[in-house]
Amino acid sequence: MTSDATPPYRNPLYKNHVLLLSQSFFIKDNRDELLLHAHKYDFDIAFFNEVSHFVSAIGNSRDHDLFVIDLDALHNLQSDMQSSRKTLMLGELLERLPGNHDYVYLQSARQGGRFLLQQRLVDSHCLAYAEKPIPNDVLVDKLFKLFVQRKGGDLVRLIHLGDPTDLDEAALLRQRVEVIRHADAHTLHQRVKELQPDIVLIGAAEYDRTEAIARVLQKNIEADPVREITLLQRRPDEDQARRALASGFDEIMPLSAPDLLTEQLVHRANKIRVSKDLIGKDRATGLLNKVGLQKKAQALIRQAARDNVPLAYGVVDIDKFKTINDTWGHSFGDIVIKRLSLTLAQQVGELDLLSRFGGEEFVVVFWDCTPAQGWQKLDALRQAFGAIAFQVAPGDVRHFSFSGGIATYPEQRSENELFLRADAMLYEAKQAGRNRICPPGDAMA
Template sequence: MTSGTPLYRNHVLLLSQSFFIKDNRAELLLHAHKYDFDILFFDELSRFVEAVARDDEGNLYVIDLDALHNMQSDMQDSRKTLMLGELLQRLPGDHSYVYLQSARQGGRFLLQQRLVDSNCLAYAEKPIANDVLVDKLFNLFVQQKRGDLVRMMVLGDAPGLDPDALLRQRIELIPHADAQTLHVRVKEVQPDIVLVTDAEYRRTEALVRVLKKNIEADPVREVVLAQCRPDDALSMNALASGFDAVLPAGTPGLLAPQLVNRANKIRVNKDLIGKDRATGLLNKVGLQRKAQELIRQAAREERPLAFGVLDIDKFKTINDTWGHHFGDIVIKRLSLALGAQLAEGDLLSRFGGEEFVLVFWNCTLEQGWGRLDAMRQAFGAIPFEVKPGEVRHFSFSGGMAAYPACRSENELFLRADAMLYEAKQGGRNRICPAPAPQRVAGTQAAADAL
């Protein structure tokens, strides 16, 4: 397949024994590519160190400690087996590493201590199944990303919270003054964390029960008590009534880092729950929440939204002809082509299989048609090398709907999906409904596609 855009956004640099690479290379790559990262294999320490030193893309660096037995030191006596201390000394100190080790090595606490004190991002014991290793590495990629903004609503005067400092940690602080209307404001804003001071809890003990019993309550959201004055009985009552945690806040500077840690964990959980692993885009769960938030914002600000549903044409034939792995590549390329043309505030989701959903912020139906049609043309121009010397082009069809004509996320999807069906029935490779003055069919059909 030929294209100037990198196929995989992330990479793993793996230093390992030659037999580990030989026996696992193909399967490791197959699993990794489905999770949108590639693996670069190294069996020489010097080449691995050079590659890590040159890399500044936030990739992962994995070291199989069993490789030490098959590597020789090149610092003094070339016949000397490479030792752990020399390995750690030679690794670039401004990067962190993932170590693979045997169960016997994993049982040695002093070895684990040495690793975690030497830029260790994580360690894992072998034997480990290839799909499990790849899944764990994907989770590490998620954890390393700054991720989405975490919104925190605060009721009461919580000490030591600097809004600007929190914003630099990707946490937006939203103060609220009235306990009686907190549940209404939470429903409107949908924060990820609700922080209640102990003074406010003493005044309105039913706060958390009102928040948690709402059938629309987000299960990922945390309701946290900031305890400015030690009170064990109050803490026990708060936890029994539904608070997720009680954070000590009496010492200056203590509350903020606790909230940053909780926000980071929430961010990772949201990514794992709400994002498609193969493309990194929103999945069906993530889209539903984000789209509902965007609709509420559009209602407050009186802005239009355009909602598009698209589907790769004849995707089953692509899979049947060139294999599911090639089909995965087509999906990945489409996600990159769509993502390259997103604007601030837009949403993009892999809704399932070969189906994608876009939401264009502050965009009319006609404007949305134009933007989605431009994406259709951009994807149709991508050459796919299905086998050496043979290039094909593929297409997608799309349907559009608009807010406020459709008022809910479900209504928007059903309308756009109906228009997608119309586009498929009308010959594929087109967006429906076309703007009234034009009513044009899709540009050149992907005649050489299938």
């Protein structure tokens, strides 16, 4: 049981943390299984059954922590610093919770049926609520999605075909929505193919002049299924709306006050971010998965071609990972994977890409990086990982390694060519004795 209000409850191995205020028996019965599921999603849970310690821990928390409160525990929570216990009223609990944070509430089905209670929770810094009983794996999955939703998220790209005065570009950019203007409906499909935007916003007048525009965008075999094509109407027109929806538009949006339109587009962007994260991220590490990497790498190659800059594409694989799993168990193997993901993540830049490609294999793409610089960076990461001490048993410390292969753009032109070349170099590194990067640095100078 965590009873310390200071940060030592935080496990540095995990990126995210949940603070859970609950009953002693609930924690005892669920602790191991909850932690097992949470660790697979790269977050840890700290357990509390005293309000004072929970509130103090919130004061030492970080921005992306989640705070979960089991309302069934109210009758068994300590309401003051004394050892005696009494029933803690909901109002007293809500008053004691720091008001600059939001909370996730767990409640019984009986409590969930009381609308006034739900209203009070929602009006009291409620991030979300859930009814019990809820399976541990389901609860952990829901908490993971809350972590995803609370992130700032990637830049969402919006292409706008229409009147340039319709959008507040500066306000949207502050919410990480980039607006790209395009004036010609007949070349819009080429611009969309080039930039792969998340939202295409088309004015009503432009649609009337070129009604096939959405069909042309959607039938491209490279069309992103998450992309939204939206019609912006200056005034309601039901006939136009019906025709637009039938021709492939996803949504009809009225042109309202600039601040209201900005809010609507930001909400759409946030939903797109969550969908893309759930599709394109590895849940155990939070890094890009294979799907997410391929899409972003293709976009990065297009940008490199426009800006005339080189890329370095590295594939790394933990050496003798099957032996690690067979000797110390899969849970320990997961720890090794997480430590490698943290080592790699600490060294990649804002424009670089990092992916857990599958199992113990990772891919890193360095932006504006020559072959020699790419080898140096990847070899520095190899040395950093090799320096990490893993305690496999009391008094038994081991060090592990990875091998890597590297390829470069523009020598290899496509994402697939880069991966195949780097993967072939990885195979050479393994065959040459492991714990090295191929080709060697002198060959890339």
